[in-house]
Amino acid sequence: MIKLVYKDFKLLMSNKRDVLLTFLLPIALSTLFALVFGRMGTEGQVNMGGIVQAIVGTAIMMALFSVAEIGASFLGEKEEGMLKKLLWAPLPKSHILYGKILFANIMVGLQLLIVFIYGKIAFGLDIFINVPAIILMVTAVSYASSGFGVFLAAIGRSRKQVQAYATLIILVMSGIGGSMMPVNMMPDFMQKVSMFSVNYWGMQGFYDVFLRDRGLTDHHFLQALLVLILIGTLLNTIAFILFKKNLNAIT
Template sequence: MLLYKLWRSFIKEILLLKRDIGGIVIIFVMPLLLIVTITLIQDSTFKNLEGSKIPIIFIDNDKSEVSKNIKGELENSKTFQLLTNFNEKSAQDAVFSGDYQMAIVIPENLTKDLNSNIDSKVQTIVSSFGLENDSIKTKIEAPKAKEIHLYFDPATNAGFKNSVMNSVNKMVFEIENKKIYKAFQDQLGTTENLDENKNLISFKEITPKKGEMDVMPNSVQHNVPAWTLFAIFFIVVPLSINLVKEKSQGTSVRARISPTPYFVHILGKTFTYLIICIIQFLLMVAVGIYLFPYMDLPAFDVSGKMFQLVTVTLFAGLAAIGFGVLLGTIADTQEQSAPFGATSVVVLAAIGGIWVPVFLMPEFMQTVAKFSPMNWGLNAYYDIILRNSGIGGIAKELIFLFLFYLATVAISIFYERKQNAV
């Protein structure tokens, strides 16, 4: 008998959805447009950064060894296009007005003064050990330090500034090291090949492998789970609206006086919208697998992970349904439930890492993100897709999502009974 009542509740929810074509469009079409648009934008951005060069102004007042080395390194980086038909004043005006992102100005006599400075310091060190060459007795006076001027557009990102300054500093540091090494060779009369003076420590990135291929994260692996979660939680809007409609049309009154417990109606909604969540997930995955390759995007790889991904979808769907039931139970009008539901989903997405990665947020917001059900679902998806975790590895996130569902439904039932207590 209870199963029959549950079935009738399920049919009622299907009929309600059939009457709301706009809600169906929002549930299924909107997330698909979002995932395609956002993924294309992000992937195009990455390709543009890889395939094009940033024009910067390069002014060489030294025209000697050091400036030529710096210019060569910048040209070989395949990141910058050097513009040289400027003087320092015109370069400053062009950059500060936003025409170019940056300018690098190499001072006059940089190579000459650097050589003199190094020779002076090396001679002082060698002299202190009594090892100076007899032919070199004259004290060389060290010149003042030189400054390489860097001009940045005021709107330039701070990360880009730091990256450029670190790169220039590294280039100058390597040039100085080689010159110091060469100066010591000259002073001590050694003939060791300078090219053999290589770094003793280097860096090598170790990435996960699938067979012989490196597993590298891409825009599709981030966007498919992220926007799937956004779509799942967006069912809060039609679900809460339907609950408010039931109250305004008297359906909830008939449900209360019927012998069917209120939790059966909640279970009917849960099963109905869980099916919708699974369909949303399958549509998103289908777009990632079959459509993205035709749009010159990486295909979404779900091989050996489909069961785990569906499991996360079910638990994330439960959390979204619980939130929708709570909102629809508390709200009195559609004007309350619809805008608040949409806004709250966007807020949960923002603090949950859908829009901006959590690690880029301030420390306080990183703490807040830990309490977002979207963040739990996103971490579970990422653990499966990027870290190859099984069900055991995502158990904590699944438990949190299920407890969120139980808590929101329990509050909804308690609130409904309190409001209708005679």
């Protein structure tokens, strides 16, 4: 399974476009949003709420784009005969999917950490405020996002199809989930709908740590953590069932 993850990592790093989209675009976008939100509602002062909103919101939205691309690449491998070739290799069938899930988790974790470190350097985001809580929240967001990626791959028919509808779904989810603007600025109805997105729970969890001084013992933080784990488990389970069904169709 490690070999599958390493191969995916090499593939990502060998494609300049993918490196740009995965690591540099989130930094560029978070800078842009931080410059806008970081000055809102204050006169000459830095609005840390706006900075957190910009950095965390962008990081989660871009993480979803990354996992969607990982899901789409899975379908690409199927179309190009790679999946069949992997099935000929002496490794358990389930490892093929687990490998993708693990890679998606690592990528999202890495992406979030890079954007947060950049946030610390460029905008003074206090990433050492509660390290265990931040690590847990990064892990939970990675898990839920990876579930979203493999779920897209499992329900999609082709790489192009996934790429097309993933963009729409992510933009809608990020819009209502608080990645683009704070949820409390939305109407009540929208605030309720936003609870069905990975973005919302990820944002709430990171708000709790960065802005509300809440941590591992706080029930709000734990609620966000639990919901993200549930979302991840649900999506990963559905993806796994559909993946097995798809494999049976091949074999």
